Amino acid sequence: MNSRLAPVLERIDTDLDATLDRLMTFLRIPSISTDPANKADCQAAAEWLAAELTSLGADAEVCATPGHPMVMGKIGSGGPHLLFYGHYDVQPVDPLTLWDHDPFAPFIEERAQGKVIRGRGASDDKGQLMTFVEACRAWIAENGTLPCTITFFFEGEEESGSPSLIPFMKANKDRLAADLALICDTSMVAPGVPSICSQLRGMLKDEFTLTGPTIDLHSGHYGGPALNPLREISKIISTFHDEAGRVTIKDFYDGVHEVPDDILRQWQGCGFDEADYLSGIGMTKAHGEAAYSTLEQQWARPTLEINGLWGGYQGPGTKTVIPAEAHCKITCRLVGDQDPDAIRKNLRAHVESRLPVDAKVTWNQDLDGSPAAVMNTDRAEFEAARQALSDEWDREAVFAGMGGSIPIAGYFTTILGLDSMLVGFADDDDRIHSPNEKYGLKNFHKGIRSWARILDAVSKA
Incomplete structure (x- = not known):
């Protein structure tokens, strides 16, 4: 270990109590971005962050938007220029009755598995954001400066759809220019296994209504002769997959790539417990594409899921009607170079070509789609970071996929022309977006050191 890093790590250990005090202060701010009642709290969280960055010597600013403010700050002038992104807003806490404590009265809880930080935002994303800020604090305290130039970029609307994000990024391209973007809003593939995200799935949303009769019909008078939209929509959606779990939409797999052997080897040895993963949701086997492992299905294969299917009478008891309409909500998780626009076109053609006589379909025209994000792990910085993580956690760090979608990574590419590196220290059981959110104290501490x-x-x- 070099002479400039060793004292930084020592200071991180020595100052952990003060570091936790700062995090607890941050967690007490109920910065729920989706609720207008918390607008002042979001402003307070932004101002608190800007003050923290200023205390490090950064040129920090709370930047107004039509919604909640962004926080920007820059420090340093040498070495590579890194752009670090996190978000200070949090999810709503409802249902409050399912919390064991006040969501905004954070505390350290003793558990058999180790201490955890309890509170809304502890893992998503305040605790993760602060791992980076505190690492910078320790560097500056020991060396007087950072080993590189940092631009901090903190958002206040990530949990409410980021309506201000794209316009802000486009208007501030020069201020956001850097060599590489860093994001800390992800999890580790298994407890204690440091992970760098190598790919994120994209998303396509669609919704359609199948209409038959002009009104709901008496099933005694019209049962048999009349077209039943629920029966017909069920027939159509049953054709979306074959017996092996593959999606049957035309050209659906165009742009899907097989996982390289070296990455597969990392996944196979990463400590992922398939039985635990499945049993936790009451499953005994994976139900995706038969030829692929559970991790491949989750991280590297595209999906088409039926998220909602309804029509007809939904109340108690029986109402003997043939409904006039049936409805279906669909999302597709995309990988590689899949084109969401092409898939939407082919999905709609698949449905429309299977409509029976007297049925018609209408589509929701207001739903969006975004392609997958594949990280440029060939860059030297990725292997350097992987080795750094391996050294800290005393086990090999892995390039892991993610089943979810983090749109900011794509925006960094399309708007700023930046590659992104995603490193996070959450655990899958941190209950983000749910009651009793937590963040492992060890993860927080070692995240700062990482x-x-x-x-x-x-x-x-």
Whole structure:
């Protein structure tokens, strides 16, 4: 270990109590972005962050938007220029009755598995955001400066659809320019297994209504002769997959790539417990594409899911009607170079070609889609960061896929022309977006040390 990094890690350990005090203060701010009642709290969280960045010596600013403010700050002038993104807003806490404590009265809880930080935002994303800020604090305290130039970029609307994000990024392209973007809003593939995200699935949303009769019909008078939209929509959606779990939409797999052997080997040895993953949701086997492992199905294969299917009478008891309409909501998770617009076109053609006589379909025209994000892991910074994580956690870090979607990574590419590196320290059972959210104290502590090591390693890559 070099002479400039060792004292940084020592300070992180020594100052952990003060670091936790700062995090607890941050967690007490109920910055729920989706609720207008918390608008002032979101402003307070932004101002608190800007003050913290200023205390590090950064040129920090709370930037107004039509919604909640962005926070920007810059520090340093040498080495590679890194853009770090996080979000300070949090999810609503409803239903409050399912919380064991006040969501905005954070505390350290003793558990058999180790201490955890309890509170809304502890894992998503305030705790993760602060791992990076505190790593920078320790670097500056020990060395007087950072080993590279950092632009901080904190959002206040991530949990409410980010309506201000794209316009802000386009208007501030020069201020956001950097060599590489860093994001800390992800989890580790298994407890204690440090992970760098290598790919994120994209998303396509669609919704259609199948209409038959002009009104709901008496099933005694019209049962038999009349077209039943629920029966017909069921026939159509049953054709979306074959017996092996593959999607049957025309050209659906165009742009899907097989996982390279070296990445597959990392996944196979990453400590993922398939039985635990499945049993936790009451499953005994994976139900996706038969030829692929559970991790491949989750991270590297596209899906088409029926998210909602309804029509007819929904109340108690029986109402003997043939409904006039049936409805279906669909989402597709996309990988590789799949084109959401092409898939939408072919999905709609698939449905429309199977409509029976006297049925018609209407589509929701207001739903969007975004392609997958594949990280440029060939860059030297990625291997440098992987080695830094391996050194901190005393086991090999892995390039892991993610089944979810983080749109900001795509925006960094399309708007700013930046590659993104996603490193997070959450666990899958952190209950993000749910009651009793937590963040492992060890994860928080080692997350700070990890970022300190990564800054050192990336500055030399």
